[in-house]
Amino acid sequence: MARRAAESLCPGGVILERDRADEARRFEGVVELIEEFVPRVEIVEPGLVFVAIEGAVRFHGGEAHLVELLAKELDRRFEADARIGVAATPFAARVAAAHAPGIDPVVVRDDRMFLAAQDLAVLPNRDFVDTFRWLGLGTLGDLAALPREAIASRFGSVGLEAHRLASAESPPPMPRTIPVELAVEEVFEDPLEVLEQVAFAARSLGIRLMGGLRSAGVAPHVLDIEVEAVDGTSRTRTWRSADPFTEQAVIDRVFWQARGWVESRRGPTGGVVRLRIAPVEISGEGRQLGFLDDTSAVLEAERALMRIQAIVGPDRVLGSQPRGGRDPAERVTWHPWGEVPDEVDHAVGAPWPGSTPGPVPALVPPEPVPFTIDWDDGAPVRVRLRSRWVEVTGWAGPWRMTGRWWSGETDRDRYQVVTPVGAFLCDVTPDGTVLVGVYD
Numbered sequence: 001m002a003r004r005a006a007e008s009l010c011p012g013g014v015i016l017e018r019d020r021a022d023e024a025r026r027f028e029g030v031v032e033l034i035e036e037f038v039p040r041v042e043i044v045e046p047g048l049v050f051v052a053i054e055g056a057v058r059f060h061g062g063e064a065h066l067v068e069l070l071a072k073e074l075d076r077r078f079e080a081d082a083r084i085g086v087a088a089t090p091f092a093a094r095v096a097a098a099h100a101p102g103i104d105p106v107v108v109r110d111d112r113m114f115l116a117a118q119d120l121a122v123l124p125n126r127d128f129v130d131t132f133r134w135l136g137l138g139t140l141g142d143l144a145a146l147p148r149e150a151i152a153s154r155f156g157s158v159g160l161e162a163h164r165l166a167s168a169e170s171p172p173p174m175p176r177t178i179p180v181e182l183a184v185e186e187v188f189e190d191p192l193e194v195l196e197q198v199a200f201a202a203r204s205l206g207i208r209l210m211g212g213l214r215s216a217g218v219a220p221h222v223l224d225i226e227v228e229a230v231d232g233t234s235r236t237r238t239w240r241s242a243d244p245f246t247e248q249a250v251i252d253r254v255f256w257q258a259r260g261w262v263e264s265r266r267g268p269t270g271g272v273v274r275l276r277i278a279p280v281e282i283s284g285e286g287r288q289l290g291f292l293d294d295t296s297a298v299l300e301a302e303r304a305l306m307r308i309q310a311i312v313g314p315d316r317v318l319g320s321q322p323r324g325g326r327d328p329a330e331r332v333t334w335h336p337w338g339e340v341p342d343e344v345d346h347a348v349g350a351p352w353p354g355s356t357p358g359p360v361p362a363l364v365p366p367e368p369v370p371f372t373i374d375w376d377d378g379a380p381v382r383v384r385l386r387s388r389w390v391e392v393t394g395w396a397g398p399w400r401m402t403g404r405w406w407s408g409e410t411d412r413d414r415y416q417v418v419t420p421v422g423a424f425l426c427d428v429t430p431d432g433t434v435l436v437g438v439y440d
Contacts, residue, residue: 011406020046024256031237033077037070042222042240046256050090050240067105087111090240091165095122111168116141123162128155140166182216183278184209191230191271195259198272202254205277210247213279219244222281225257228274235261238280250277305337324348326355326401328364328425328437356399356414361425361437368434371426373417380417383424394418401427 006013023046031049034041038056041049057063067084074082084105085096092115096106108114118140120129137143143151144166152160184205192198213220221241228234239253254277308317317337324346325331372384382389398413412427414436425437 020252021256021259023047025260028260030074030078033073034070037066037073040238042238044240048094050093053086063107064105067107071105087114089168091115092168098122112144115166115168116144123165125158125162128159128162131155182209182212182282183276184212185274185276187274188272191273192275193271195255198258198275199251199255201272201275202258202277203251205275206247206250206254209250209277209279210245213282218279218282220250220279220282221245222279223250223253224276224278224280225254226274226276226278227258227261227272228276230271230273234274240281322348324350324352326352328356328361329366331360332364356416356425357396359439362440363438365435365437368427368436371424371433371435373426373428373433380415383417383419385419385421390419390421392417392419398428 003015006015027043027046031041031043034049034051038051038053041051043049053063053066056066063086067086071082071084074080083097083100085093085098085100085108086105087093087096087108088111092108092111095115095118096108100106116139120132120137120140120143122140123129132143137146143163146163148160148163151163155162186201186205188201192201209220221244223239223245224236225239226234226236237257239257241249245253254275258272305317315336318334319337320332320334322331323333330346373380374382374384374389380392380395382391384390395415395417397415399415401412401414410429410431412429414425414427416439417424417426423439424435425439426433426435
């Protein structure tokens, strides 16, 4: 449910932010167990992996036997049911796993026939599902039956990808080889012993990697992340993404993986001396730049911010994101620069009845500041700015603001006050008047 609705039902409840790095740490044991049966595991996200089982099937004597052994071992060690799907293509395997009843796997013999009966809702990109339904399509089979040229002409690359998935086609093979120089590596004379140091190094490597790939006109879909420790031991993990990785996505995967290895005590010990990121699968779906885009300036600014963040700390360099709210202070949410901002839980375009009308103040103090206003018959006539009084030339309000009574807040009246030297937003309460915003 919505956060506000949950707080109204349980004012004393504690809301925990999602920690994807912790999820990766917890999932690390599952990945290592799978690697005991199959040598190469590609992680999509914590909780979802793709595994190429051709060689393991021959070793264990069949798909059914291999999957049965894997499911039983996962249940024995982690007491959790694993949903397993087996198919020729990754998309069909993922859909099959979603339909798996408990620990019993779903083995698909004909990917195209299996997907043809699936509802359009299984598509990873939901933006066009409603449009497809409006056109009279209900299943992936209906979509696959349409001419691919018509889908590509009407919906572009996103529609073309949906048609390929519905037709049970794997991503087209890349005829070109991946140049070795596209991989990035950093060797550290002083071992990195703190996760924050690894995060900074990952950010630098991520920017270098994506810069080189953009210059080559390609984008990565599969990455190998390798970490080497002081004692010479190294660990490698593969991450996959249906969409091309972005710089931030690369940084996040490296940090999640490093944290998973360190905190689970299964990875390199004694500090990290080498960090390497190598693209495994690439596509030509690079970023199309505008004619006037200055990419070099953007990258230089990002490097400068990264250096500042390394000096003052990750929580001292912040980025902002607009969100909905009634008070000016509620309309912006802050996050450390370089991190993916959380999903906004307050819609910006919502009506927000009772909110202060525009424009929005340019300056909002972290805490309300005492403010002195001289009143005459309920109207503000002058305000005190430090040691002098300034005449009020215009004002609007009051807007009645009802406080959260369960939190001890009192009701207040909000005014917009205009003077020759500036405009102010203030709240009048039984305890006095406070300044909550300054207009530019």
